[in-house]
Amino acid sequence: MPGPMQHPPDGRGPFVTGLVDLVPVLVGVFPFGLIAGIAAVDAGLGSIQAYATSPMVFAGAAQLAMMDLIARDAAPIVIVATALVINARFVMYSAALAPAFRELGPIRKAYGAFVITDQSFAVSVVRFDRIDEPLADRFAYFMGASLGLWGTWQISSLTGVILGAELPAEWSLDFAIPLVFMALLFPAIKDRGTTIAAITAAVAAVALVSLPLNLGLLVATGIGLVAGAIWGRE
Amino acid sequence: MTTHSPTLIWLLLGITATGTWLFRLSFIALLGRISTIPDLAMRILKLIPAAVLAAILAPSLTHAGGAFDLGSERFIAGMIAAVVAWRTKNVLATIGVGMGLLWALQALA
Numbered sequence: 001m002p003g004p005m006q007h008p009p010d011g012r013g014p015f016v017t018g019l020v021d022l023v024p025v026l027v028g029v030f031p032f033g034l035i036a037g038i039a040a041v042d043a044g045l046g047s048i049q050a051y052a053t054s055p056m057v058f059a060g061a062a063q064l065a066m067m068d069l070i071a072r073d074a075a076p077i078v079i080v081a082t083a084l085v086i087n088a089r090f091v092m093y094s095a096a097l098a099p100a101f102r103e104l105g106p107i108r109k110a111y112g113a114f115v116i117t118d119q120s121f122a123v124s125v126v127r128f129d130r131i132d133e134p135l136a137d138r139f140a141y142f143m144g145a146s147l148g149l150w151g152t153w154q155i156s157s158l159t160g161v162i163l164g165a166e167l168p169a170e171w172s173l174d175f176a177i178p179l180v181f182m183a184l185l186f187p188a189i190k191d192r193g194t195t196i197a198a199i200t201a202a203v204a205a206v207a208l209v210s211l212p213l214n215l216g217l218l219v220a221t222g223i224g225l226v227a228g229a230i231w232g233r234e
Numbered sequence: 235m236t237t238h239s240p241t242l243i244w245l246l247l248g249i250t251a252t253g254t255w256l257f258r259l260s261f262i263a264l265l266g267r268i269s270t271i272p273d274l275a276m277r278i279l280k281l282i283p284a285a286v287l288a289a290i291l292a293p294s295l296t297h298a299g300g301a302f303d304l305g306s307e308r309f310i311a312g313m314i315a316a317v318v319a320w321r322t323k324n325v326l327a328t329i330g331v332g333m334g335l336l337w338a339l340q341a342l343a
Contacts, residue, residue: 057247083254089283181287
């Protein structure tokens, strides 16, 4: 293993490298953010709340699911539980990043954790695995990737909130919500376990659609998880 | 449009935001005290995105108009968009094909 790597010959610091490594995914993030903003307005949130959702929650799939459920007046506990179940995956990312950030001070841990996303996590673990660089550079790389995504998410969802008030209902743009979930679902189906979990959860959700308070969604997710855990072992 | 009050919605946003941040912070803050996720918990965590996304998605296609209907415009457009999502894993292409088909089917209806 060579010593800590110097900055690459192009002279980019780790922050900029992280930012640049994230650029390819931003093309997909922008329309997703637009739809999250439009969905918040369509759900009936006031504009301050619709603007505040992205800086507060900063998790696209959970925001979209929340807005979908808020629009249907689902029970408050179901709305929060669904968003938190979707975001439970961050515990996994936190565990994977923890060794690399062990020596970080508490304040940087606090705001660094706040901006973890699927995408910035993915590029960071690949980088940390490949290159042995000082803690400050690792954190700078991670923040470059994370803040690139953060900025794009804020701008795109803000644009969605502004547009959302203007778009006519005849355009059926609420259909973009399931389409975004679809584009997120297929990359999440990676092996036998996730395939079984997805199919079982989908069938159960359709069968349980008439459960009160939109509880069918959470019950079906639980059934999918159990099925995937039991029959998904390779 | 929701009938939940603005105060309730602030509460929902606040709890979700705090809970999400605590998930993100969990092991980064606790490392040293807890070092690994138990095997079963890890397996379940890995399954969550696929299960929850499928559970949200499926009824919005099969019950697009409120009742079970596999002939609806949204179900047909959604099924074809699913093939696009599966083959390309591309958000823009999935939204483009799905919305385009829905508009075409609505225009033909």
